Amino acid sequence: MTKFYELTTAERLQQLVAEGSLSAEDAALLKQATALPADVASHLSENQIGQFTLPLGLVRNLPVNGTLHQVAMATEEPSVVAAASNGARLAGLNGGVQATAAPHRVVAEVVFADLSDLTAAQGVLKAHEAELFQVAQAAHPSIVKRGGGLKQVTTTVVERFLKLRLLIDPSQAMGANISNTIAEAVAAAAGAWLDQPALVAILTNASAQLTTATVTLDPATLATKHEAGAVIAQRIAALSDLAHVDPERAATHNKGIMNGIEAAVLATGNDTRAVAAAVSAYSHERPLSTWTLVEGQLKGKISLPLPVGVVGGAISALPLAPVALRLGGFQTVATLQEALAALGLVQNLAALRALAGPGIQAGHMALQANALAMAAGAQGEEITLVAAALQGERKELAVAKRLLTQLRTKAGKNQ
Structure with a gap:
């Protein structure tokens, strides 16, 4: 009997209708959804039965480091795009957003468990450290040619585990596949020296590489129809303070930030789950952004990990992802990260301004x-x-x- 994954898309739909999982009308709708070329869709997902389309909105003129970016956002929520656009406008009135991205790095872990002598095993791996770099280079020579590859190896004992921490430069790619390939090659070599297979060899979605964005606003530019700008600024700062002491408020505070970031990450063909996991690990129920009044000015700051790329994987396979990257002028990972952080900050500004003024529901x-x-x-x-x-x-x-x-x-x- 032919397995489900071996069927064509049309055959899968036919089988689902026959078994009563889909109506004929539902199957017809799935057949009509053809935003992607059929061969691309079928090779990007297992058991592909159709395509799920989202609107692509645009945030105009997001000002970051003196450059105006046109940021595409894949989302079904119009208020997300509207809020980000309003936040970008407010930032533009105040000199724009300044942002910096840490060097783009990915960490992979190779971990061994239940070794009889952890100290001795750690010594063995340290003695072979130079060879680990050679193994990593042989595992992915193309990334080395682009200036990337394994940059640092750290060997530590974590309770009953022995861990090799691999710091990898994936160049302009997000780096998951590159890092996993290098980690598995290192695990094979290290396992041979220790005479024991590794427990696991894979990247971590936690990240210490942060992108930071800041903006300084004249409170007068925040005025609404019914509230003076100074009042709005004071309430935004108070809402920020609340998020720092109330985890329940912090969760919603951060969700508003991620509304824009995840929509832009998706539009550029990047992995929204990886970004969400990194941000979740980093935030620990704390707000990602802080707003304070300093010498009569409202200052906003955001710092967060943004594991994204501008080449490779789905970024190159999805036809509209390169369009979104070109539209935004995102030729490097750092430029994309800086724009994403700025987007999250202005998204947060617009949401807090609404909360401080008329409330979130009206708009x-x-x-x-x-x-x-x-x-x-x-x-x-x-x-x-x-x-x-x-x-x-x-x-x-x-x-x-x-x-x-x-x-x-x-x-x-x-x-």
Whole structure:
């Protein structure tokens, strides 16, 4: 019997319909979703049955280190793009964001367990350290030609484990595959010297390489229709203080930051899970950004790990990922990291300004009207008309359905 993964996409859909997992209508929808070339989609995912498409929004003119970046964001949430755009505008009024990225490095671990003499084993590995560099170079010579590769080896005892920590320069790639290839080669060599196989050889998603972005704002530029800028600035600083003492607030504070970052990471073909894991390990229930009032100015700062690349893997395979990179002017990892950190900072600024002023729901729900209209079944021009009618109503699906029914009834009478 042919296994599911050996079937074509069309055959998989046919089988799912036959077994009752999908309706014929659902299968037809999956067949129609063809944003990617079929061969690309089928080779980027196992058991591929269709494609899941997200809108690609754009944050205009994000000012970072004197350069305006056009940042593509793959997200279904319009308020995320709107908030980031507003934050970029506010930063632009105040001289822009300054950002710096640490040298791009990835750490891999080769760990041995249950060795009879940890001290002696550690001595063996240290004695072979020069050979480990040779093994790493032979495992991935192309990265060495680009100036990357294994840069540092540290051998430590962690309770009953012996750990080789490999610091690797992946050049302009994110570096997961490069690091894992080097780690497995080092593990094989080290295992032969210790006469025992390694327990594990893989990169860690924790990262000590941080990207930092800062912005200084004149409170007057933060004014809303109903609040003076000085009041807004004071409340933003207070909200920041709250996030530092309240883990529950810190989680939402950081989620707002990651709204923009993850959408931009996805748009550039990078691994959103790797970024989320690195940020989670680093934050430890602390806010990623801090806002303080200093000599009458509101100063914002963010520091976080951003394990991304500008070449390799899905970045090169997904047709729109290189477009997003070219659109933003992201030719190096450092430039992308700096823009992502700046994006997170201005996203956070816009969210805190809304919380400090009219509240988060007013703008969010106004932008949700289109989604509610479509969920109610509106199509074509109906979406705009129902969304407009919703602005004076409760933003609820039942209300959207009622308005759509009224619109269609009226249109029928006028025909």
